[in-house]
Amino acid sequence: MRFTWSNAYSTGVQTIDLQHQALMAIINDLHDCCARGAPPGELRPIMQRLAHYTVFHFRAEEALMGKAVLPIDWHTEHLAGHRAFTDAVQQYLDRSEDMTPEDAEKLQAYLVEWLKKHILEADKTLGKFLMQQALHSDAFDDRR
Template sequence: MRFTWSNEFATGIQTIDLQHQALFSTINALHDCYENGGTHEQLQPILLRLTHYILFHFRTEEGLMSQATLPPDWYAEHLAAHHEFTVKINDYADRLPQLTPAEVEDLLNYLVEWLKDHILVTDKSLASYLARSAPGGAFDDRR
């Protein structure tokens, strides 16, 4: 399943939106490699790049969360979601040489569905909290 960026996914936080677009692009590169008969050896560097970028992206989000007034439970749940996602993706990456085609398809579907849901629900909520926490109600991440 290819991942197409649309304004539906825009959070209004330029840094986060650009990083989300980079994640979409990398997931699509992984999808395209797989669909074009890519071997595990060809998929591995793309998945490795994705796992590294995910960690970078989550650190960015978590840094922004530290600037917002967040409900304590919400913050903990967001961190837990990041951790759970990271563990699952790392597990897929570690097992990549042994994954069946069906498992690679499960990985691709999981990436798309999890990220879609996370952006549309959790990250949009983060953007709202950041806006409410910013002076004048407008968060500007271009500083």
């Protein structure tokens, strides 16, 4: 299943939204690779990009979180979600050379569902916190 951006995923924070779109593009590359029956060796470079970009994105998001006043339990849970996802991606990367088409399909489904849920629940809430505290996207535009 391809992952298509819509305004429903918008957090209101441009930097986060652009990074989510980049993550979706990588997940879609994985989907396309699986759909054409590519051998496991072709999955590895995509998995490496995903692993690297995930770390980049979570660091950027966590830097924004560090500038905001957030409920401690929510903050802790959000960080734990990041760690769990990063660990899962790394585990799949470690096995990517031996990944079967079924494994790749499970991975792609997991990535889509996890990211959808994380964006719609945790990251949209983060966006609200940032907007309420006037810590909006212009203040965190990473192109400056």
